[in-house]
Amino acid sequence: MADKRTMTLNLTDQEMRLLDDLSARKDVSKTALLRQALRLYQMVEERLNRGEKLFFEDEEKKKAELMVV
Amino acid sequence: MKTLVHIIDNRTGQPVEAELFDEVTIEHFIETQQEWRPIVLKAARQLAAHGSRELVPQHFHWDWTTKAPELSVLANSFYGIRRDNKLQGLMKLQTVGRFCRCRLPEQVDKALVYVDYVEVAPWNLKTLAVALGEKPLYNAVGSRLIEAAVLKSKEEECKGRIGLHSLPITELFYRKVCGMTPVGRDSAKQNLLWLEYTPEQADNFLTGAR
Amino acid sequence: MRFNTDPEWLKKQAALEDNCFVSVGGLVLAVEDLQQQAQRVNPARAAFVNLLNLTRRENKFTWEQFSQKLDVDLAELIGIENDENYKPTPRTVTKIAQFIHVPAEKLFILSGLARARDIQFEEAALRFAARSQPVEELTTEEHEALKEYVKFLCER
Numbered sequence: 282m283a284d285k286r287t288m289t290l291n292l293t294d295q296e297m298r299l300l301d302d303l304s305a306r307k308d309v310s311k312t313a314l315l316r317q318a319l320r321l322y323q324m325v326e327e328r329l330n331r332g333e334k335l336f337f338e339d340e341e342k343k344k345a346e347l348m349v350v
Numbered sequence: 351m352k353t354l355v356h357i358i359d360n361r362t363g364q365p366v367e368a369e370l371f372d373e374v375t376i377e378h379f380i381e382t383q384q385e386w387r388p389i390v391l392k393a394a395r396q397l398a399a400h401g402s403r404e405l406v407p408q409h410f411h412w413d414w415t416t417k418a419p420e421l422s423v424l425a426n427s428f429y430g431i432r433r434d435n436k437l438q439g440l441m442k443l444q445t446v447g448r449f450c451r452c453r454l455p456e457q458v459d460k461a462l463v464y465v466d467y468v469e470v471a472p473w474n475l476k477t478l479a480v481a482l483g484e485k486p487l488y489n490a491v492g493s494r495l496i497e498a499a500v501l502k503s504k505e506e507e508c509k510g511r512i513g514l515h516s517l518p519i520t521e522l523f524y525r526k527v528c529g530m531t532p533v534g535r536d537s538a539k540q541n542l543l544w545l546e547y548t549p550e551q552a553d554n555f556l557t558g559a560r
Numbered sequence: 561m562r563f564n565t566d567p568e569w570l571k572k573q574a575a576l577e578d579n580c581f582v583s584v585g586g587l588v589l590a591v592e593d594l595q596q597q598a599q600r601v602n603p604a605r606a607a608f609v610n611l612l613n614l615t616r617r618e619n620k621f622t623w624e625q626f627s628q629k630l631d632v633d634l635a636e637l638i639g640i641e642n643d644e645n646y647k648p649t650p651r652t653v654t655k656i657a658q659f660i661h662v663p664a665e666k667l668f669i670l671s672g673l674a675r676a677r678d679i680q681f682e683e684a685a686l687r688f689a690a691r692s693q694p695v696e697e698l699t700t701e702e703h704e705a706l707k708e709y710v711k712f713l714c715e716r
Contacts, residue, residue: 307451307461313507317461320425321446327423331678355563358574365567376665380650380673412585415674418665441584468584477581489574492582494563501561514584523580527573558569 290315357433358489368438368488370498374428376421379414381437386472387413393478400481412469417442426466429498431491438474439491442467443499445506452511453533454546462511462546463503468495496528500552510552515542529555604682605644606689607709608670612640614706615660617698630655640671647672662713684712 292300304314325335336344351372356365394410420426425446431439442465444450449464470491472478479486500510515536516524521543524530530545547555564570616626623641627634632652639646653671657664668674670685688709698706 306459308457308509309461309507313461317425317446317506320423324423324425324446327419331419332680351561353561353563356565356567356570358570363571365570370563376668376674377650380668383673413675415668418669418674419678421665465584468582470582475581476579486578490570490577492580493570493573493577497563498561501563505561517581517583517585519581520583523577523582527576527580556564558564558566558572 355431355494357431357438357491357494360486360489366433366488368431368433368491368494370429370431370494372427372429374421374430374440376415376418378430378437378440379418382414382440382469385436386469389472389482390478393472393481396481397477412467414440414467414469417467427502429495429502431494433488437471438488439468439470439495441465441469441495441499443502445502445508449513449515449539452513452546453544454531454548457511457546457548460511461506461508462513463499463506463508465496465499465512465514468492468514470495492523493527497556500547500556503547503552509549510556511547511549512552513544513546515539516545517542604670604685604689605672607685608667608672609641610689611660611667611670611706611709612637612656614698614702615656618703618706630659632656660710662710666713684709 300311300314304311307314307317309317329335335347337347338344353370354367355370357368358364359366390410420442421428425444427443427445429441429443430437444464444466447464449466450462452458452460452462471488473484474486474488474491476486496512499512503510503512512530514524514530521532524545525532528547529551530547531551533544533546535541536544553559616623619626619629621629623637624634627637630637630652632655636648636652640648640652648671650668650673653667653673654664657667660667665674666681669681688705
């Protein structure tokens with residue numbers, strides 16, 4: 282595995298609660314969850330850079346595009 | 351990461367060393383197109399010509415080189431197995447994405463590692479080798495790749511949980527050989543069968559306790 | 561990662577795996593398409609040939625001098641230039657990439673050794689291919705096109 286580095290992260294109460302909630306739901310540690318979030322962000326960015334678009338689709342097959350900053 | 355693992359040499363029935371690595375590059379993808387694909391196509395045509403359509407590999411026209419842009423995406427992990435200076439198997443895992451969540455009721459929504467692609471070199475697959483009048487060369491390459499997927503899942507703190515969509519022709523391998531639980535057909539992925547490991551099943555696979 | 565080193569586990573797995581088909585990935589073509597499956601032509605091949613040609617001409621090399629500079633077979637360069645179905649070796653493409661200072665994986669796609677699913681990449685390749693003409697001396701426009709395209713390949 283690649284060498285790891287440590288950083289300190291400041292989160293609001295709301296963000297911390299969200300992190301707690303998601304890590305419990307996914308049954309992974311908070312660190313693991315944040316690493317997954319970072320990878321997901323990169324994955325989305327790479328595809329947007331290739332000219333693709335990100336859509337969410339509801340059950341009626343109506344699509345709404347997700348704009349990622 | 352490079353590590354030595356054992357696979358079985360079918361000529362002797364004995365374990366032999368192979369290298370399992372994760373630094374997969376586009377050159378490996380090109381190797382699959384140049385070394386594997388012509389053999390897969392030739393075997394597929396033989397099987398089709400002899401009326402064994404149900405045995406035609408359902409991945410006969412895959413092209414790993416289209417995945418080259420995915421090499422630099424951190425959500426993806428690639429693993430290869432090498433012996434005799436040739437690729438014997440290749441795998442792509444995803445640690446984040448739409449399929450990276452469990453569906454089994456007892457672990458629904460929990461994170462898992464998704465096995466997106468696995469391919470074993472055609473000279474190692476009995477059906478293809480026999481179609482070309484040969485004997486399969488190495489065995490247990492697929493098991494080693496699934497083992498790597500489970501170990502990656504543990505590294506990612508997913509406790510060994512993995513999930514995958516099985517091609518119809520490979521359902522036997524994942525159900526019986528790996529002991530994965532079939533959950534149901536997925537309309538989001540060509541109605542392929544979704545299979546999954548619980549942490550206990552993953553450990554049983556790793557230790558052979560089934 | 562700690563893999564199982566028990567030879568009994570391995571032999572048991574091998575026995576179970578022996579009659580199985582092992583792969584994961586999407587279903588694609590029907591068996592009927594096997595006979596019709598044609599070699600895919602890479603639309604960026606023209607861009608690759610032009611990139612090679614313009615680079616050679618910009619440096620005022622003959623083909624022979626270029627092959628010596630790149631340390632590749634002259635026959636390979638001639639094959640690339642003249643035969644659109646010719647597949648260069650990965651080594652040759654890597655050498656060309658090193659000489660031009662662009663990422664090798666981009667040239668693997670242009671040369672047809674690899675495939676891309678990148679609309680912008682393909683469109684840029686076609687635009688570049690359309691901007692150059694086969695004459696000896698590089699025009700100012702060709703020189704600009706070459707510079708811009710190399711910059712594009714390096715930035716993405």
